Amino acid sequence: MRPTLGLTGMDPVTESALQAAFADANAQVGGHWQLLPDAVADYVVVDMDSMYGPMSWLRLHGAGKTVIGLTSASRVQTEYRLGKPFGGNELRALLQQLDSGTPEVRVSTPAVVETPEPMPVVEATTSAEAASVEEATAPTSTPSATVESLAVAPSANLATPAVEPAAQSPVAAAQAPAPSAPAARTLVDWLIAGTLADRVRLERDSQVLLIDTTRRQYHGPALLKPLAGILQTTLGEESFVAVDSTDWDRQVAALGTAQPLSRLLWFGALLADRGRLASGFDAAARYQLLKWPQTEREFPKHFRVATAMMKGPATLPEIAEASGVTLEEATDFVNANLATGFAEPFREPEPETDPPKPSGLFGRLRGR
Known part of the structure; x- marks a missing residue:
């Protein structure tokens, strides 16, 4: 069975660059890897430096997925790490590492989330090792x-031992x-x-x-x-x-x-933006539920919103109209389910390529 890789928790530019690097790296290791949606992939790359990367990590970690942290930091709490900047060679080394089944980092519990600039790095030295952690x-x-x-x-001197x-x-x-x-x-x-x-x-x-x-x-x-x-x-x-x-x-x-x-987390996301779509998402995009969420009895309207979203991808105004709730209520519901991984923006599927034309005598005869 072919191993599979997914991508999530990143901006479109980073995702496109990763897809291109993956195609190059996969060719170098024999082409046996396959790129699939994160919900069904064996391994999932998450941009831990992005706004929604750590949230995606929490969701995938809870679902038992093997996560690869894409980060410019030297350490990460995920089982595997892909450093920034990256290219085909870095992806090739990662795929070879995944084939060997040897994680770069193994942790039994979640560790400190490392994030990049713009926040400054504060270094602290221990007797065991020196580690740098950025906190945003x-x-x-x-x-x-x-x-x-x-x-x-210590408040006096940040360079002194912790x-x-x-x-x-x-x-x-x-x-x-x-x-x-x-x-x-x-x-x-x-x-x-x-x-x-x-x-x-x-x-x-x-x-x-x-x-x-x-x-x-x-x-x-x-x-x-x-x-x-x-x-x-x-x-x-x-x-x-x-x-x-x-x-x-x-x-x-x-x-x-x-x-x-x-x-x-679900309730916090429901309350956080007060009727506005969470930062980083497109208000004009269509959204879909990946599976039926656990609706709360305290919010009976959510059953109608979930029913409308399960019918297929729709814009926020379309979801509100189909479920008979206000736009703000529909948006809050979408925010809560984006935060917990039950919903995601809809992406048009890649167009299918035409099958190869038959060749040879029998192929030409069948094509007549």
Whole structure:
């Protein structure tokens, strides 16, 4: 069976360049690879430096896909890495590496998301190795990707060795953001950035959330609407309190069954843009659902929107008209499902090439 490669989480220019490089590299390794949509491909290249790359990584990682991080950073949390800039030779080396089945990086849990300029790189030195990490703060309207450890460095001299934080700190020790970086983010931004410790408690406006970033679960209210305040306000790192394993089970028992973090991501994306299409997407494009989403009982209109979208690709005004909701409601629903991977912009299929004409005597006879 031919191995397959998919591309996602990148702009059209990068995707076109990757397709061209793949064609060149595939020819060099024997032409046994095939380029397919990311939903069905064995391996998926994700541009981790793009706005929606980390979000795509989170979705694919949760689906059990093998992800290749396309990045200019020297390290990445995905199983494989493709560096920038790239060309046919780099793609050939990657395909050979995939054929051998030897990952460049293996991790058991999500690590810090590395992103490129424009944010400055802050270097911190440990006794084991020197690592550079770039941290970009995503806009509150943009859902993206993971959850686990944030950098905290000495305030006086960023070049000095990193100081190990106290055991109770909800933020893992690594490296610090640039001094100019904002100290507060929305909850979705914290989850996207991959900067929280394994298990934390968040309490605000009489609502309590227990978040397990390793298992990508949370414990909290069964309904989503009571969490709107938590999701729409900005939170500093002091808002998150680390919970040790001995106290975790006791606190969890009071809050009930675990729920997937993707549910919070979905709701955060639903609220984020307030009727405007999320940044990076074309308002004139047609959108489609890849599969039926988990609609929430709190939003009964969403069943109608999902039904309309399952009939085929449509523009935002067409979706609103077919489902009998406002354009803003349809747009928010599309945003939420783009963030969680249930929806995507529709792309016209490539035109089929004409089959080769028959040759030889019998071919000429059949062609008459």
